[in-house]
Amino acid sequence: MSRRVLVLAHTGREESLRAAWDACTQLHASGLIPVLQKSELADVERFFGALDNPIGILHEEVSLEDVELVMVLGGDGTILRAAELVRDVDVPLLGVNLGHVGFLAESERADLAQTVEWIASRDYSVEERMTIDVQVWVRGQKIWHTWALNEASIEKANRERMLEVVTEVDERPLTSFGCDGVVLATPTGSTAYAFSSGGPVVWPEVEALVIVPISAHALFAKPLVVSPRSKLAVEIMNRTDAQGVLWCDGRRSVDLPPGARVEVTRSTTPVRLARTHKTPFSARLVRKFELPIHGWRGPAPHSEDVNTGPTPIIRTFTPAPLPSPRDAGPGDQADPTKAK
Template identity: 70%
Template sequence: MTRRVLILAHTGREESMIAALEACVQLHASNIVPVMFAEELADMTGYLGVSDVSMEILGRDVTLADIELVMVLGGDGTILRAAELVREHDLPLLGVNLGHVGFLAESERADLIQTVDWVVRREYSVEERMTLDVKVRVKGKVVAHTWALNEVALEKGNRERMIEVVTEVDGRPLSSFGCDGVVMATPTGSTAYAFSAGGPVVWPEVEALLMVPISAHALFAKPLVVAPTSTLAVEVLTRNGAYGVIWCDGRRTVDLLPGARIEVTRSSQPVKLARTQQSPFSERLVRKFELPVQGWRGPGTEEPPPTTQLPIIKSPKPKTQLGGPPTGPMPQLPDLTATALPHGDAATESLEGAWPRHD
């Protein structure tokens, strides 16, 4: 059976086109047919010259049903564009980062030859990443229905005015406030827009939904992490007349008038990402953000001893035992009732008798 790999490249960048040509040449030499879109192939050959590599055109020679894997050469934006293409066809994506951070990419440009070799030998695994199902309602009617891999971001539509919103979790209102927007994200998107807005970094293996306010003018407007079975919702209030706009993965957009409502749940259709390296997510986090880890020693190699029996600290007891209520007759207290004082010398004598002297 003929193996085919679809190559998706950002043909507006020279480096991406050069990388695409290198991948096509290496795949062809390994008896794997490279496939490209007609427009991207024309851009690549028009810029780099005609290639001797035999390639097929998607939509003319083959369909997505004939593809084994999609190699994406570019940044996270290119990978998100590829996810739109293959999500409904159950195809895995393998990203080679040619951008800046590139959290969705599996390898870097310098590792392209090794990555293609892993593809040739089928030395890759496939993992599923949860996606969001997004509905926009106006007066109870669904006016837009879309999805997102990273996040759906509600943003204010006019720069000079905050948008007023009320947030909701599982059908119950949580809080209302003015803000620049609200991000609802997946764990995959926790290192994207939600991260920039101050949200937590969530490991991809964790199944959860995130809600992160953007520049909220409120005392309680903290990032939330809820169950994957929960329903998140944000309503655009009408009290200041500000309108909003939502962006799904920064690519699909819907304008929101005051009174509109966005509902976000977990989608039943994930996106598949191919993995060639089984390094933990923490290692990727350190590498992508160039985090300082100097001085780390690790847990050691020897077997840990049994659980140590530590002393239990008890609450101290009072030195004297507190008795019950006093018994017997109460002691007589002096009469502190204020009385009129005499005037003149009599007053002086009275005070001298009342207070001790220190001659």
């Protein structure tokens, strides 16, 4: 059976169109069948002409269930768009970074040919990233239900008005404060909006949820890391008529009137990311954020590998005890008649 790879690109940029053209050509050369969405195929052919080899068209000739993998050409935003596309099917995503940081991407544009080779030889692993389920309630009725890979961010709708919110963990109120917003993030999203708002970086294999206030006017409004089994909620208080807006992964939004309630729990459907490198997450942090590591000496050698010789015996000197009054001679005793 022919193996099909969906190529998804940010076709609004010429660099992405060129990368899509190159990817399709190299996939063909490796014996794979590239698949494009009809609109993206039209964009590529408008710039570079018709491709020399046949291309599968998604939803017309090929369904998502027939695709082995999605090769995403772009930044994190393009990968989030791809995650939406494959939400209901068990297809992994492999990102090739054409953006700035590209934290979700696995390789860079210069590694495109090597990436195609890894796909052709199935030399990649797949890891699951936790997602969140997001519900919005207004006056006791659910008005919105969606999901997110990175975060659900509650933000103020008007620049001049601050939001008054109260946070909740496991159906118990935690604290209320005025703020510009609150980010409810996954470990994957801890390096995105939550990170820029002052939240902690959480390793992807750590199962947790993160709460990060944005510009809060309160003493106890610090980032929190809670259990992935917890139920988080943020309520827009009725003290003012300030409006809010909820964004999920920066792609889907809904207005939040005063009194609205946002509930977040762990979703049962993860996003699957293909990995071709086995580098630790700490190395990814250093590379993506260009962190300074000059002067690093590395871990100390194991004790069994170092011959230190016998342990020296250190002898200590114990001073003689001071004489007690009972040991004093007759001439040393005090005259009781001189005592006052």
